Amino acid sequence: MTNSDKNSIMDDKIVTVQNPTDMTGVSSGYRGKVVIAHDKVSEIDFENLDKTCPTHSFDFDKKSQALSVDHGKCITCDKCRVLSPTLIKIKSNFAPASKNKAGLVESFDVGTAERSYDELGKELKEKIHNLYGRSLAIREVDAGSCNGCEVEITALNNPIYDIERFGIHFVASPRHADLLLVTGPSSRNMEIALKRTYDATPNPKLVVAVGACACSGGIFGDTYATTGGIDRIVPVDVYIPGCPPRPQALIYGILLAIDKKLAAKSNL
Secondary structure: OOHHHHHHHHOOOOOOOOOOOOOOOOOOOOOOEEEEOOOOOOHHHHHHHHHHOOOOOEEEEOOOOEEEEEOOOOOOOOHHHHHOOOOEEEEOOOOOOEOOHHHHEEOEOOOOOOOOHHHHHHHHHHHHHHHHOOOEEEEEEEOOOOOHHHHHHHHOOOOOOOHHHHOEEEOOOHHHOOEEEEEOOOEHHHHHHHHHHHHHOOOOOEEEEEHHHHHHOHHHOOOOOEOOOHHHOOOOOEEEOOOOOOHHHHHHHHHHHHHHHHHHHHOO
16 A cells, blocks of 8 residues: 555545544544435436445435435445435434334434433433333344444443443343344344344343344345344344444434333333
């Protein structure tokens, strides 16, 4: 690699966090999520985007001329923005998790406020205490991922994010877990293992799909080697989009899962 190549890489402005001690935001160059800048588009625009998108994340309503993007499929590769920079923007905000797949689909960007990691963590700690009266135990399951999501999950335990201060810890056995964090599209070879892990986790249990692959199959899709998303194998409570989702998005998804369990408990 030449010096000019090295300088080009260093100058691309794609960084995750400018200041690790400032948890309120990330670099403006960070690819958080795809947003649609216009409320109405032409069918030609949609067809061009669909041909460009490797995961076919876009959909089009002919009646309303509304374009939508499925964050559960999107891998923020940036090809759509390069094709149509006036129609498609890339924001540094993360695409929020959802309790169902329909909630991952977004049309015209209306803008949403984003809370910091610490704010989300403090709320999560209080709700974990209310629900469990103790810590939340998580078992992470790699169902055939590229390891990108694992890097972000591992970061939750580092000194910067320190997820244990919010009453969360990772366990080695599903028999000790309250929640399963599952990554990858679930390869066919991991299908039985994932089912057994789910069955071994005691009730009441929560399952969170992490990343575009776990949500929909992502870049791997639905092939002879993959199942096209983990909800085809086990029930999923919350979907966290992203490729990969950053720690802030992960903790928001876990918070959403706890909210869902609290709501179910209150309805008993």
